[in-house]
Amino acid sequence: MAKKVALLQGNEACAYGALYAGCSFFGGYPITPSTEVAEVMSVELPKVGGTFIQMEDEIGAMASILGAALTGAKAFTATSGPGMSLKQELIGYACIAEIPCVIVNVMRGGPSTGMPTGPSQSDVMQARWGTHGDHPAIAIAPSSCQEIFSETVRAFNLAETYRMPVQILLDEINGHMRERIELPEPGDLEVVNRQQPTVAPEDYKPYDHAQGDIPPLASFGSEYRYHVTGLNKAADGFPTSKPELVDAEERRQLRKIEANRSLIEKNEEYRLEDAEVILVAYGTISRSARSAVDHLRKDGIKAGLFRPITLWPFPEKRMTDLAEQARAIVVPEMNLGQLILEIERVTRRVCPVAGIGRVDGEPITPAQIVAKVKEIL
Amino acid sequence: MAFDYEQYLRPGKLPHIWCPGCGHGIVMKGLLRAIDRCGLQKNNTAIVSGTGCASRLPGYVDFNTLHTAHGRAVAFATGIKMARPEMDVLVVGGDGDGIAIGGNHFIHACRRNIDMTYVLMNNYIYGMTGGQFSPCTPTGDRTSTTPYGNPDPIFDVAKLAIGAGATFVARTTAFHATQIDKLITAGLRHKGMAVIEVLDDCPTTFGRRNKFRSVVEMMKRLKDIAVPVQTAGQMSPEQLQGKILTGILHQEHKPEYCDQYQQVIARAQTAAKS
Amino acid sequence: MSKRYELRFSGAGGQGLVTAGIIMAEAAAIIEGRYAAQSQSYGPEARGGASKSEVIISDEPIDYPKATAVDACLALTQQAADKYAGGIKPGGVLLIDSDFVKREPEGDFRVVKFPIIRTARDEVGREIVANVVALGAMVALTGIISREAGEQAVVARVPEAFIELNKKAYNTGFEKVKALLA
Numbered sequence: 001m002a003k004k005v006a007l008l009q010g011n012e013a014c015a016y017g018a019l020y021a022g023c024s025f026f027g028g029y030p031i032t033p034s035t036e037v038a039e040v041m042s043v044e045l046p047k048v049g050g051t052f053i054q055m056e057d058e059i060g061a062m063a064s065i066l067g068a069a070l071t072g073a074k075a076f077t078a079t080s081g082p083g084m085s086l087k088q089e090l091i092g093y094a095c096i097a098e099i100p101c102v103i104v105n106v107m108r109g110g111p112s113t114g115m116p117t118g119p120s121q122s123d124v125m126q127a128r129w130g131t132h133g134d135h136p137a138i139a140i141a142p143s144s145c146q147e148i149f150s151e152t153v154r155a156f157n158l159a160e161t162y163r164m165p166v167q168i169l170l171d172e173i174n175g176h177m178r179e180r181i182e183l184p185e186p187g188d189l190e191v192v193n194r195q196q197p198t199v200a201p202e203d204y205k206p207y208d209h210a211q212g213d214i215p216p217l218a219s220f221g222s223e224y225r226y227h228v229t230g231l232n233k234a235a236d237g238f239p240t241s242k243p244e245l246v247d248a249e250e251r252r253q254l255r256k257i258e259a260n261r262s263l264i265e266k267n268e269e270y271r272l273e274d275a276e277v278i279l280v281a282y283g284t285i286s287r288s289a290r291s292a293v294d295h296l297r298k299d300g301i302k303a304g305l306f307r308p309i310t311l312w313p314f315p316e317k318r319m320t321d322l323a324e325q326a327r328a329i330v331v332p333e334m335n336l337g338q339l340i341l342e343i344e345r346v347t348r349r350v351c352p353v354a355g356i357g358r359v360d361g362e363p364i365t366p367a368q369i370v371a372k373v374k375e376i377l
Numbered sequence: 378m379a380f381d382y383e384q385y386l387r388p389g390k391l392p393h394i395w396c397p398g399c400g401h402g403i404v405m406k407g408l409l410r411a412i413d414r415c416g417l418q419k420n421n422t423a424i425v426s427g428t429g430c431a432s433r434l435p436g437y438v439d440f441n442t443l444h445t446a447h448g449r450a451v452a453f454a455t456g457i458k459m460a461r462p463e464m465d466v467l468v469v470g471g472d473g474d475g476i477a478i479g480g481n482h483f484i485h486a487c488r489r490n491i492d493m494t495y496v497l498m499n500n501y502i503y504g505m506t507g508g509q510f511s512p513c514t515p516t517g518d519r520t521s522t523t524p525y526g527n528p529d530p531i532f533d534v535a536k537l538a539i540g541a542g543a544t545f546v547a548r549t550t551a552f553h554a555t556q557i558d559k560l561i562t563a564g565l566r567h568k569g570m571a572v573i574e575v576l577d578d579c580p581t582t583f584g585r586r587n588k589f590r591s592v593v594e595m596m597k598r599l600k601d602i603a604v605p606v607q608t609a610g611q612m613s614p615e616q617l618q619g620k621i622l623t624g625i626l627h628q629e630h631k632p633e634y635c636d637q638y639q640q641v642i643a644r645a646q647t648a649a650k651s
Numbered sequence: 652m653s654k655r656y657e658l659r660f661s662g663a664g665g666q667g668l669v670t671a672g673i674i675m676a677e678a679a680a681i682i683e684g685r686y687a688a689q690s691q692s693y694g695p696e697a698r699g700g701a702s703k704s705e706v707i708i709s710d711e712p713i714d715y716p717k718a719t720a721v722d723a724c725l726a727l728t729q730q731a732a733d734k735y736a737g738g739i740k741p742g743g744v745l746l747i748d749s750d751f752v753k754r755e756p757e758g759d760f761r762v763v764k765f766p767i768i769r770t771a772r773d774e775v776g777r778e779i780v781a782n783v784v785a786l787g788a789m790v791a792l793t794g795i796i797s798r799e800a801g802e803q804a805v806v807a808r809v810p811e812a813f814i815e816l817n818k819k820a821y822n823t824g825f826e827k828v829k830a831l832l833a
Contacts, residue, residue: 007677007687025460046645051459051638056485060452063445063482067425067456070443071464075456093446117693177716178673178689180680220423220441221461227387227436229444230428238390238436284716291714366715 003182010174011078013145013181014104015040017152018076020184021191023102024050025073027064029057029083032116033172034106037078058086066090066099070228072194072219074156075101081108081116084123084130091165092131093230095253098207098217100159100194104152104168106175107334109361118361119172121283122335127167128312134250136257138264139167139312141282145179150189151309157192158264162256163214169311171334173284173363197224206237209248213255257313266309267318271297275304276327277373280319280343282308285332285364292369303373311339316346323347328376332356332364352376385409385419387439394433398592400551400577401431404498407557407575408469409438414558415565422465425454427479430505431471431498431577448479451486454493462635465565466492472499473511476532480512487541487570491634494564498551499534500577508582519586538572539627545571546627550599551578553623563625569633576603576621656795657718658706660785661735662727665698667782670808671725672704674786678796678804679708688716701730708795723793724760725785727767732756744792746785746828763792765827771820780820787824791832798825 008016015037018026026045028038042052051068055061058079065075079087084105094101107123109115123130127139138158142151152168159166197204197216206226208215215235218224231239232246240246257264271293272278281289286307296303306322308315323329328351331340336357344353356372358364386409395401412422422440426432428447435442441464445453450468458466475483475497486493502520503509510520512532519526538546545567547560557575564571578584578595589595606624609617658675660668669691676689691704705718720740726732727748736756739745745756749764756762767788771781783805790801802821809817 005681007673007680007689025456027456043645046638046642047649049642049646053455053459053638055452055455056481059449060455060482060485063449063452064456064459066445067443067453067458068460069456070441071457071460073460075460089446090449173690173716176690178676178687179713179716180687220443220457221421221464223420225419225439225441227442227444229436230446231444287714287716294714363715363717365717365719367719 003185005180005182007178008145008181009036009176009178010145010148010170011036011106011176012040013149014078014152014168014170015044016183017149018102018156019044019048020149020189021074021153021156022193023074023076023156024048025065025068025075026050026052026077027055027061027068027075028052028077029055029061029079031058031080031083033108033175034078034080034083034104036175037104037106041076058083059089062087062090062103065101066094066097069099069101070220072222074160076104077101078104078106080106081110081114082112084126088126088131092133092135094165095131095135096133096230096232097228098163098253099165100163100217101165102152102155102159102168103165104170106170106172108172109359115361117172119284119334119363120359121169121171121285121333122338122359123169124311124333124335124338125341127169134254136162136164136254137167137312138162138164138257138310139169140309141169141311142309143174143283143286143307145174145177146181148174149181149184153189153191157190160192160194161214162260163217164256169283171284201225205235207233207235207249209235209252213252213259261313264310265313265315267315268307268309270305270307272304272306272322275302275325277301277303277377278322278326278329279303279305279369280308280329280331280339281305281333282311282339285334288364288366289332289369291366292373295366295370296373301373301377314342314346319343319346323350326351329353330356330369330373330376332369332372334358334364380410380413382406382409385412385438387437390437393437395430396581398578398580398595399430400500400575401434401498403551403554404496404557404575404577405434405437407554408467408496408561410558411561411565414562417465417565421463422467423454423457424467424469425450425457426468427470427474429471429474429503431469432474434469448474448477449482450474451479451482451495455486455491458491458493458635459638462492466494468493468495470497471504472497472501472513472534473503476534476537477512484537484541487538487543487572489634490542490544490569490631492568492570494561494571495573496561497534497572497574498577499574500579500583502579502583504579504582508579508586520583521586534574535572535626542570543572543627544569544629544631545625547572547625548574548576548621549623550576550603552596552599553603556623560625567628569631654711655707655709655713656793657721657723658708658789658793658795659703659718659721659724659735659738660705660789661701661703661725661731663731664693664700664702666702666727667779668702668727669704671782671786672706674801674804674808675706675789675796676708677807678800679706682800682803683796685710686713688713690716701734703731703735723789723795725789726752727781727785728752729754736760746788746792763828763831765831767824770823770827775816775820775823777816780817783817783820784824787821788828791825791828
């Protein structure tokens, strides 16, 4: 049977992806250019018996999804720009308390109010280091509306698997752009549900490392009762300041990512087999870069595209290997140089790495990339 | 027979962090008596707090407990209640936590009239950080950040809650130990947002800077300023000067938020069918 | 047909240009089963201010989703005509509302004009459907989607009570341009 097709905005595709993944709770606050996500959730969640709540502010929205997630709900929020700055406080809480949730950040120009209706990719480093303290991070930057749908499903899977907040980074262009998408039927995409504890309630510890690096999270309202705090805690969930316990817990939280990189990292490669110039681009701008690759090839320049889909963790190993074959790496991004820092770090500059930055509210065009590549060769 | 507090306390989690003479322990005992009286089930009850001295309470008691970031307790609790309306949800915390940094969440939870019970321990001070003034510190008083006397006017927590739409608002003090559990019981039995303000004492960071020579003196003050709301009517404005009203200050019945959202679900599902 | 075709609908906020672009994209992507990407840019105003909506239609997957060299442009205001005519590629087409665009842009493109908003008001009966009149006109002008696909997409998008009105608007716009081109 033919798949159901629809012309959807990226923001809408993100919301429908969340519903496909089994999201049952959305707590939000209106902010451009992310608002369509909340609007779709307000229409669709009550139809399936789920809950939509518009909270009094961005922090309240983030708090509400963490409360809901502790009852077992797959919980979701959407924001942009200044809203993402406000979310940082409780993203840190979600990291330390290890509460699964998904946050979509439809990036807009900044800092501060910046350009509410202008596209940007300037929250890349915020996605990694936005909240204070050492913490793990997963951030996904899909490109097309179809991929926004499927990567949103994956974002929920990763959040539930690794017990942590997962960020989806869109931008004003692919958030608002409409494209044809094939809506997956139930079963087409994998949906991961939260692991439940199997021990007796009196033996349950919410951070029991004896259960592995990712201990099961029980739901409030079940027969398991436990304590959750934002303080550094021991395996039983109660605060501790014992150096050896604090250290072990902090390291375990980072190990959730480090030990599972191969399961989390994702990238796409285009015409890289013999590429001498490697473009590294993500999200909307990867589409400009892909087009630029074709133009450059027509002009006899062996160009290829490396497109990280997970920005964090960055697909480090593959990037490092590719750098060995390259004469140059070019990184176009709608900011003044963010992901390029990671690329310079992981490739140890075995070849020149050049950036194309743009922050005027307009996308980087294929022509701009082609010109830059020709300039540096 | 004496009340068995142990049944609700987590083994091995005491002693608590509260200073000798602090009223928070009196409030915690009142809270446990009220929970017992209302027959709340441990597995079905969530107690949520923000950050501060009073916010350490959930760690000591054997329920689903959530000690969140400073000021955010009510917003977390809203998520729990909306996701699982069948759970009994309580919020506990102090004045700085609930009324300053958490003020926006507080007034909006009142406005929604969501069914939860908020016990706010008002000791006029940020105790955990060493005694800075809060929105409830009386004008003129000394704190570590008002060394020349507090220039700020105060929030009246009860009036704020009533104005914002809470449908049950009560007040008592840490001195009136038996009234604490009576009012919390009434709040738990009330359907909607119930706010119980308990005026409390902080001998360590408030008392010693404001010429209270002992805990007894602070407690005596709480006793002296309290006027039951029933008797206040017979008193003159002069007699009421410097007093605070105690008891149930406000109760009304209005649609509760989770119920309202159930109607949204029903309307959405009807619309989807047609 | 070239594999990538770019359309731009421009004018003022509130004129329904985003909707016109969406219908065009739905006709291409859903009804004709091709690739389409629709995007827009707008200011903070819900009404007034400059507004544009772009549609890329292709028989292959679309990389860059914004217009680079516009094949066909619609301009309902003088401001839009002045701003966007320069983006039309050599040999392209520009459709303007002759009541509102008095200074006709010049360039290596064909200009087609008729009073679009007046047509909606006087011949169709409601000014609010001017965007659908313009859509019908753009379909006739470009031939990038079939007349039937465009009409089907219009019908799929509007509420039942307004189907006839919008069909009339679409076909009136289509016929106007067909006559002008004849």
